Amino acid sequence: MSATQAAPSADRPVRGPGPRILVVEGALRDNGGLRVSHDLARRWQAAGARVRVLVLETVAPTVPLLQPDPGLDVRFASRKVRRFRTAVVPVVVGALRHARRADVVVSGSEIGYNLLVGWAAARVTRTPFVVLVQNSLPRAVADWTPAALRPLLSAVHRRVDAAVCVSPGLVEEVRRTGLPADRIHTAAIGIDVEATLQRVRDAGGPVRSASGRTRLVAAGRLAEQKGFDVLLDAVARVVAAGRDVELVLVGAGPLREVLARQVAELGLGERVELAGHVADPQPLLAGADLFVLSSRYEGNGSLVLLEALAHGVPVVATDCPTGPRYVLRDGEVGDLVPVEDPQALADAVLRHLDDPEPLRRKARLGPARARDFDQGPAAEEVARVLRSVRRRGRRG
Incomplete structure (x- = not known):
């Protein structure tokens, strides 16, 4: 043992x-x-x-x-x-x-x-x-x-x-x-909102991109439920549109090798980091330019979505059963896109890159919304x- x-x-x-x-x-x-x-x-x-x-x-x-x-x-x-x-x-x-x-x-x-x-x-x-x-x-x-x-x-x-x-x-x-x-x-x-925020302070602050690229962060078990295959397709479309972005994908699970092959096939090797299991992902989440939830289904919208809101990070999430729409108040606190639609997900990211202020305004409501689920x-x-x-x- x-x-x-x-x-x-x-x-x-x-x-x-x-x-x-x-x-x-x-x-x-x-x-x-x-x-x-x-x-x-x-x-x-x-x-x-x-x-x-x-x-x-x-x-x-x-x-x-x-x-x-x-x-x-x-x-x-x-x-x-x-x-x-x-x-x-x-x-x-x-x-x-x-x-x-x-x-x-x-x-x-x-x-x-x-x-x-x-x-x-x-x-x-x-x-x-x-x-x-x-x-x-x-x-x-x-x-x-x-x-x-x-x-x-x-x-x-x-x-x-x-x-x-x-x-x-x-x-x-x-x-x-x-x-x-x-x-x-x-x-x-x-989540425990105060403990979530304290972990970032204890780590010395948010971890931000060192490349100068706009950093997308996603996190969860590498399994079919989380829709990371759709997310990688969407990122490839954003890159093809000429945007300088990177994705940090935090998590371990049975689909790691499958996703790694997809990264290679899409030519995203320099743009996507499969970070694996991270003992404390809060500094990474807090330092994201955009958090993306690509799930096919959830329960309460996922704990990591609430963590991103607690940090005041802009959010794009799939409108999957059963929680993201509820957590994001029908899109008041973050943007919602259809499930299994990489183009819609890519379009939401592109809109944020063109004009980040609308999602940033919504993100300012995030910490208070996260406390509703304390x-x-x-x-x-x-x-x-x-x-x-x-x-x-x-x-x-």
Whole structure:
């Protein structure tokens, strides 16, 4: 086990006088959804809850991993580096043991083995079960869930005690699973704005382009969802129009080699940097001339979009389901373009290069808008939902 995944002592007590909350995660692969649930857990504990995080799968540190808060009680279902499928029995037994000691079980995401195992353990132990829905449900299921498991996943979503959606646009998708409306809640889950800004100050300020070119920045997992192939096509069109731009693309993921080939084929080798995983991308974001979100779908518009707004950076985003239009107030705080349309994306960038002032005016509204999604109030709202299901008990 890597230092990143070091588990606390088994003798360590769960501190705090409040409710016992068990948060179930699939693994500690660093991503926006995991950072959200981890921060919620940290805030619940600070408010007096007794929080335990159960991680089902231990993975080798060859991928970017989240460093858990040292104050959180993080347990691993398996201490060996192995996939979930090779450790089903100890994982399930461990989940049952931890669920028996909890007042409520929370799945940190709407898909994955953590949802299935968490729900099963909660049902057997008659513990209320809550799921955080952080992405477009049908798209996430289609992209990340084996076909054989999709009916089971849908059945679980119909039976949870509560679903907490990170944006209003997700509510209808959850309702279509068959979950009663009174079990569906929303919370404007986002970022810790002050901590985001402080990281830039701690780093000595924003990191700006050293080439003199207009710098575009995009960030996220290098996966189909994020639409970076469309973004690269758009950048090629901007360059072909004679504009002196560069793109820094922050993130790791399964499509890195595919995107690297696309960069070469488009002749963008000197214009695009595939920066990989960056431990703290905030200085890069703060120093961008333009932030671009090219996603095919999102949950709340993506944490990195909120981070760019917090820094007051001009934004162009795809009008994808379900969050960017909501976050950008129908285009009041940043420009929206159609999904899967590289020419529209390129045109938006070109308009900004021709006259940057309109987007800069919108960007001045960004920090206040980011604070609408500050994680503190969101954590309190989700805690209220957890208290309500705890009082009612499991409803089946």
